[in-house]
Amino acid sequence: MDRNFEYMFYGFTAAWLIVIVYVIWIALRERRLRDELDRVKRMVEDQEREAKK
């Protein structure tokens, strides 16, 4: 029965680990996308300013 507890622990750990890794991956992607959006917005604003001159 002790062995069963050990593997039950592995099962729940694996499940939570997959969810946590996925959530971290999504969070990192969100940050990367927002940084990229800010950069592209600045680039467009610069180009618009240049075009007005």
Next chain:
Amino acid sequence: MMRTKLIILFSVLAGGLLAWNLHTIFIKVPDEASQGAIFRVFYFHFPAAVTSFTCFFVAMFSGLVYLRKRDLRYDAAAAAINEVAFTFALITLITGMIWGRIIWGIWWAWDPRITSYFICLLMYFGYFMMRRAIDEPHRRARLSAVLSVLASVDIVIVWKSIEWFRTQHPGPVLEIRGGGGMAPGMEAPLFWNVLAFLMLETALILVRMRQQGIQSEIESLRRYAHAF
């Protein structure tokens, strides 16, 4: 803004329900007579399987709507849903393998249910690889929708395989699928976990869809910048 509120709402509800379910599973539900403690893995294995299948089907319908309307938002939704579903399908496979190691004495068996499930995962892995390989949005969306339909045929095979073939994988357990059922008090947490997983997956899908919105905004800004 509405989407952010929904993400928070579903995350909080899923977190609360999961915490309550874990308390029930570990404290209130007794060990199963023949399997001991390991049977509790079923409380994650089954909900992850059911909810991932549900998501795969929803994604397939979203792909079909794309094929009809040619609106890329439906393709983006299908991709987001499939990605989250794939994550939970992976949980199903891994928890099943850990359970099998104790109950069968082996990590893996080339049983019809498990093999068809493995093929299903490979098909969706191929789906993501294909999406990365194709740049033209409408071509990518069209092929993704077709592959999604093909993969959903395999899901039906996975679902019915335990009725068609009686081999290594256990047959239906729940009464609603013609099984012997679970002891009173053991079945309810299972369905509560299905609900909790569905809410968690919905929150994750909404986050992924928001990210795809940002990605589209970046792409349209880039096109605008190139027009100067």
